[in-house]
Amino acid sequence: MACHPVYSVAIPVYNEQDNLPELFRRLSATLAALDGDYEVIFIDDGSRDRSLSILREFYQRDRRWRYLSLARNFGHQIAVTAGLNYIRGKAIIVMDADLQDPPELIPDLIQRWQQGYQIVYAQRISRQKEGWFKRVTAYAFYRLLRHLTDVDIPPDTGDFCLMDRQITDILNSMPERNRYIRGLRAWVGFQQTSVPFSRDPRFAGQVKYTFGKSLGLAVDGVISLSQVPLRLATYLGLLAAAIAVLMVFLVLYWRLFYPNSPLIGYTTITIAIFFIGAVQLVCLGILGEYIGRIYEEVKGRPLYTVKEMSDVGTD
Structure with missing residues (x-):
């Protein structure tokens, strides 16, 4: 019986064929320098391009690069949930496939985890090549959400984070369907800290989170965490x-x-x-x-x- 890896990386994927090769190159270099075994779990969220074929190629090249293909597009938060259900590591990193979450930041997240923190989230200090409307609305939403809920949700943080195995098990035990991962992550408590970073623009392709999807996620966050x-x-x-x-x-x-x-x-x-x-x-x-x-x-x-x-x- 094989030992479980120390590190697991869960990456939801939706029509990211142009980003996956570069993600493989950069993430491979980062993970190879870590002090323990690792696995990568891609969650194909009903992609309509060649993303799934590319993920199959990754798996044939390296069995540590696994994949899970959902039967249709269930949405980003459900795809992340599916990845958390199947990961095996002691430290779980969640990141996006568009390279706006830089793989090179992972060692910094791990360092804070090794210092005893059970949740380490990447906190954006700047957003490169994003319009003023996106920046203003994101800034306003995170601060409004903190005032509307009793949960101390850190501002300017997305799903890019590292969670201890214990935290992941707690999230997996939560049955709700309309999931707001970053809110649930803050709700569980435990020792949490941040690592600041500058968010890069998409490496290639079109933005998947349109204004409508962002608004829907915002509503889910408010409704799921506040009365x-x-x-x-x-x-x-x-x-x-x-x-x-x-x-x-x-x-x-x-x-x-x-x-x-x-x-x-x-x-x-x-x-x-x-x-x-x-x-x-x-x-x-x-x-x-x-x-x-x-x-x-x-x-x-x-x-x-x-x-x-x-x-x-x-x-």
């Missing part, structure tokens, strides 16, 4: 009730003392109807987000289905 939106619905209802009571007194005042005022009549009624309708729709939308997630959880379907795999997870 503040539900409280907001309550506050909006109380605000609408208070304004309604105030309007009753104002309308009576205008009717008694200014009967010819243009504020009395259809204008006031129309404004009140639109305001109450907007509050109701916002509250229904917030409730709908939570109810939709409850519906997904109670169905009990598996998080993903596997189409093909190498000897991932076997001894």
